[in-house]
Amino acid sequence: MTKNSFFILIIASLVSFNFVGCNTYDVGNYDSLAYRPLNPNKVRVKVSLKNSAIYVLEENKPLLITATCIGKKESPTPLGSFRAYNKLPRKRSNTYGFHVTSSEIVPGRRDMTPKGSKYVGYPMPYWVEFKSGYGFHSGYVHPVPKTHGCLRINQNVAPKFFALVRSGTPIEISESFPEDLTIGKNIRRPHDYKDPDPARSYLISDKYFDDLERKDDLFEEDSM
Secondary structure, three states: OOHHHHHHHHHHHHHHHHHOOOOEOOOOOOOOOEEOOOOHHHEEEEEEOOOOEEEEEEOOEEEEEEEOEOEOOOOOOOOEEEEOEEEEEEEEEEEEEEEEOOOOEEEEEHHHOOOOOEEEEEEEEEEEEEEOOEEEEEOOOOOOOOEOOOEEEOOOOHHHHHHHOOOOOEEEEEOOOHHHHOOOOOOOEOOHHHOOOOOHHHHOOOHHHHHHOOOOOOOEOOOO
């Protein structure tokens, strides 16, 4: 066994051990460890649709492993090789959101906004686009395909992903990867989708984005 192979095996074992056991965190407590890359130019992202998992790697070293929610059958997440671009920490949907007047806030599509109403897009914080109209963003991570093709990340983890992935970072989306059987095995998955929806008045406000900003250090100390 080579030195590199041994290093990768140790990392895989440690990460797998970290995720063994109960498959969920308490509501609101979900998080995933993240490590700062030595060379950001060597960071790459793999997304396994079958495992609903995101692997951020520096070459073969895991930097972040987390659950994701993928596109529904009728609106699947695109497969293929892409590169990250158009990073927006305070992105709002151009399609789905709310029709707002002085007296009410009603969910609806932008192209169906009634006269006299203002359209405000649904918040999609920490947006990282990989194909026109498709991106990673903070949101409820359901255990089943639920999105219009985007890849949702838990709100505690999305800032870490956003910090690790730069414009131009390679992204590969496939049905499965070998990592599903090693570092991606027994990933803990959040239950935030069980939380009640926030008030509509909160969702259309800037405070929604303000409250998601993390003030703590996003990255763990890497002792290896």
